Amino acid sequence: MHRTFVFACHALRGAWIQRWRRGGWALPACCLLLALTWAGPAKAAKPAPQATPEPNSPTIISLDLTETLVWGTVRAVLDGTNLVVVTPEITRFDIRLLGIEPPELPRQGRAGTKPTEGQPFGPEAATYVRDLLVDKQVRLEPYGKDRSGRTLAVVWLGDINVNLTLVKEGLAWVSQSVAVPKVRAELEVAERQAQVGKYGLWALPNPEPPWEFRKRHRLPSE
Numbered sequence: 001m002h003r004t005f006v007f008a009c010h011a012l013r014g015a016w017i018q019r020w021r022r023g024g025w026a027l028p029a030c031c032l033l034l035a036l037t038w039a040g041p042a043k044a045a046k047p048a049p050q051a052t053p054e055p056n057s058p059t060i061i062s063l064d065l066t067e068t069l070v071w072g073t074v075r076a077v078l079d080g081t082n083l084v085v086v087t088p089e090i091t092r093f094d095i096r097l098l099g100i101e102p103p104e105l106p107r108q109g110r111a112g113t114k115p116t117e118g119q120p121f122g123p124e125a126a127t128y129v130r131d132l133l134v135d136k137q138v139r140l141e142p143y144g145k146d147r148s149g150r151t152l153a154v155v156w157l158g159d160i161n162v163n164l165t166l167v168k169e170g171l172a173w174v175s176q177s178v179a180v181p182k183v184r185a186e187l188e189v190a191e192r193q194a195q196v197g198k199y200g201l202w203a204l205p206n207p208e209p210p211w212e213f214r215k216r217h218r219l220p221s222e
Helices: 002-020 028-037 120-131 161-170 181-197 210-217
Strands: 070-077 080-085 092-097 137-144 153-158
Touching: 070 120, 092 161, 120 153, 120 161, 153 161, 161 181
Parallel strands: 092 153
Antiparallel strands: 070 080, 070 137, 080 092, 137 153
């Protein structure tokens, strides 16, 4: 680069001196050439280096992904949505079926409260789940826990999605609180099918969702 610059200076020195007095074009041309020589050939711009993730950086998992699948045997059905599942390693899981709410069962009166008769199809839903699952081996897709510490899960009996089946048969509503998009979408389709077919509780003239029933009777959620 330095040699090229010196050579250009010697080559143009004579022309620059001769035309300087006449106000010719040599001086502007010389300046332009020197600027181009000094700048040198343009270099291709290098792309900015891309940041690579650190090997120990945490992985973000979306809400509609399940945790590790769990296999176990249903040892008890407490009502239409609550199960007790025991794994081969004798680990107990208190399970609540994710995304559904069956009709309310009758409740015994507690201190300061009156007993309630429950809703139509409440006992039928609990009996259906009990007959279907007790002492059967099931596969669980867990999605975290609820405020009571129960594992929220989609329960599979072979190829039968138990959560979905209860809604299809008109034995449960889709819960207002289900936050897993994939699970909610499937349940809502099943609920519309049950409504059109008037299955189970949808055969009633004015079926009342359990959350409205609890509000009307001032009952806590269980």
